[in-house]
Amino acid sequence: MKKHTAYLLALLICMSAMSACGSDTSTESDNTTTPETSAEEIAAPETEYSRENHPDTLPELDFQGTDMIVHVRGESDNQKEIYMEEMTGDPVYDAVYERNQMVEERLNVSLGIVVGGAWDQYDQTIGEIRASIAAADGAYDAISGWSARIPSLSLEGLFLDLNIIPHLDLEQPWWNQSVTEELQIAEKLHFATGDIVISHLKPMSVYAFNQKIAADTGIENLYTVVNEHRWTIDYVNTLVADQYVDLNGDGARDAEDRYGLICSSVNDADGYMQGFRVSMVSRDANDLPVLEIDAERMSTIVDKVYNLMWANAGCYATTDDSTDMKAFASNHSLFVTTRIGDVMWQLADMESDYGLLPYPLLDESQSEYGTRVQDSMNLLCIPIDAQNTELSGAVLEALAAQSYRTVTPSFFDIALKNRYSRDEETAQMMDLIKDSVLINFESLYNESIGYPWTVLRSLMPQKSNNFASYWAGCENGIKTRLEEAVRLIQEQK
Numbered sequence: 001m002k003k004h005t006a007y008l009l010a011l012l013i014c015m016s017a018m019s020a021c022g023s024d025t026s027t028e029s030d031n032t033t034t035p036e037t038s039a040e041e042i043a044a045p046e047t048e049y050s051r052e053n054h055p056d057t058l059p060e061l062d063f064q065g066t067d068m069i070v071h072v073r074g075e076s077d078n079q080k081e082i083y084m085e086e087m088t089g090d091p092v093y094d095a096v097y098e099r100n101q102m103v104e105e106r107l108n109v110s111l112g113i114v115v116g117g118a119w120d121q122y123d124q125t126i127g128e129i130r131a132s133i134a135a136a137d138g139a140y141d142a143i144s145g146w147s148a149r150i151p152s153l154s155l156e157g158l159f160l161d162l163n164i165i166p167h168l169d170l171e172q173p174w175w176n177q178s179v180t181e182e183l184q185i186a187e188k189l190h191f192a193t194g195d196i197v198i199s200h201l202k203p204m205s206v207y208a209f210n211q212k213i214a215a216d217t218g219i220e221n222l223y224t225v226v227n228e229h230r231w232t233i234d235y236v237n238t239l240v241a242d243q244y245v246d247l248n249g250d251g252a253r254d255a256e257d258r259y260g261l262i263c264s265s266v267n268d269a270d271g272y273m274q275g276f277r278v279s280m281v282s283r284d285a286n287d288l289p290v291l292e293i294d295a296e297r298m299s300t301i302v303d304k305v306y307n308l309m310w311a312n313a314g315c316y317a318t319t320d321d322s323t324d325m326k327a328f329a330s331n332h333s334l335f336v337t338t339r340i341g342d343v344m345w346q347l348a349d350m351e352s353d354y355g356l357l358p359y360p361l362l363d364e365s366q367s368e369y370g371t372r373v374q375d376s377m378n379l380l381c382i383p384i385d386a387q388n389t390e391l392s393g394a395v396l397e398a399l400a401a402q403s404y405r406t407v408t409p410s411f412f413d414i415a416l417k418n419r420y421s422r423d424e425e426t427a428q429m430m431d432l433i434k435d436s437v438l439i440n441f442e443s444l445y446n447e448s449i450g451y452p453w454t455v456l457r458s459l460m461p462q463k464s465n466n467f468a469s470y471w472a473g474c475e476n477g478i479k480t481r482l483e484e485a486v487r488l489i490q491e492q493k
Contacts, residue, residue, distance in 0.1 A: 275359030
């Protein structure tokens, strides 16, 4: 490249000299032409960055030791994904500690947290956050809030528009793009998430499968099925039906038998909504969210999930949030539907090898897989009484960028793809699962707009597939609440 550049420079100098001396190329032979070099031909190739050295757009900044305070949820993991006091030997949280040290040194800030309530006390925490902002005491420079509850406060005008926060570059790969696109309302964006929080990764919904049972029963390579786009709910339904065995010989279907699938009809049912890439909200001429569903497709979805959970003898579904991971780990099921966090701590000691797969497609016409991130994840926002938005934006951007470079690889590559997964194909499947994450407007604002996203978790525990009746009873209420939510945000300054 250096030689090529030097040659081009020499050529340009010679051409300039010829021009200055009044050279007349018209006296040259008719067969001689002056080559023209386009800008594209002489331009240097674009630099390709790896994850580890991907640059951010932050300028040199010095906040002179200012405190940066983030409000976090009360659970230990939610605190540690933002702040670690010291190294502990855990590769993921040590990466968080080192990330914070680098950001503090780079920006000359001091990072700290205020701890709120855990999930079962978060309604009280919502009240405390509301009171703090109303008092304009500037207690928090940013909030890492529970995604199931924190969106309600944005309807009250308590958060700043992230689009105008200095130094936030929401088009960078460390910010989840489905959030930054789906949550734009009236050109305002109140939340962001991504590599900055591990809770963006732990709640990813997956199918785990027992490789021993798959091999013993002659099942084809399921990774190949996924890669060939044949991994559909109908395919799953057929596999599951063939797996039931009355292991204890008592003639009754119970937890001691072997199944094709063990699942919860509540939490695990939610995963099919993103898995099938359901959309319940479209945009009007003013780019504002409006309720619009494909009732026929939704009815088909309800029927297929119902048939898998309740009409298939090979499925053992519970009517609550519990999923029997121990039964799966002890070779009592081919599949279990769960989340990455549960895989990490409940299957780490499983003797039989297991693999991980995305939730299935509705059918082969569906263009891509979809992955649900359960609403236990955290969303980042900035309260309207934040004292220094330049500080808030710069620190969040720096934390997110450094998390992308070091924390996510520690969690995803080391903890999941190497420490907890058993083979290279599972590691590759984890990439597909993460790349398929879908976080849409109606799933995050679900509780604020009348619970449209909980169709399956409402119907499945009741062992009902009557979508038409269910939707007729709630559609108008959801539509009204959605319109009200949009109006409240639209009217904010």
